[in-house]
């Protein structure tokens with residue numbers, strides 16, 4: 001595995017995407033930064049992390065003949081890999097909040113930002129960005145966030161967590177590539193926060209509605225039975241769950 005370790009960069013995702021254009025980094029290349037000056041989150045948000053305390057990494061996965069419609073399976077596999085590692089560290093009450101926030105209880109422990117490189121009908125590569133709170137012991141008030149160390153009461157060496165995470169990601173992606181997509185769907189649904197429960201959702205237009213989460217479909221869209229009685233599916237960025 002090629003590990004590029006940086007003291008600081010704007011965003012490890014941006015760094016790796018730039019590298020992909022300029023050079024030919026191998027599958028599995030990892031970019032890790034102690035400090036991100038413009039860490040990217042979902043929906044154009046910023047990702048803020050205490051320098052040197054947490055994992056802020058981007059991993060390159062290259063694919064051959066993977067259908068573009070399988071994009072979400074890569075982010076499902078990433079969520080499942082993180083869950084696998086957190087279980088090993090005995091982090092309590094792990095859940096995945098759709099689409100791919102990892103929670104302990106109701107507090108966010110990890111964010112994932114996958115940026116896909118699609119050519120025609122195929123997904124050629126994915127830059128998998130992971131911000132995992134490992135040893136940070138304080139978060140701004142009102143930010144429902146936590147870290148592994150706050151949850152298990154001890155700090156962990158970042159290099160060990162990185163090694164565990166890259167191994168788990170490799171396993172989960174290979175499992176998805178070699179089996180039916182329904183396997184990943186079922187494993188994801190087992191961890192899905194709010195499944196079978198009535199939850200509140202908001203839309204980018206500022207509306208809100210409630211409904212019972214049924215699960216996800218085979219391309220990772222959330223299936224919700226709305227209070228109005230209709231069962232609807234929602235893609236990435238179409239709705240957010242209100243915690």
Ligand code: BTN
Nearest residue numbers: 011013040041042111112129131
């Ligand atoms: C989110 O929950 O909004 C996604 C956060 C993803 C943050 C990670 S940190 C490493 C990688 N580089 C970035 O700029 N973002 C991702």
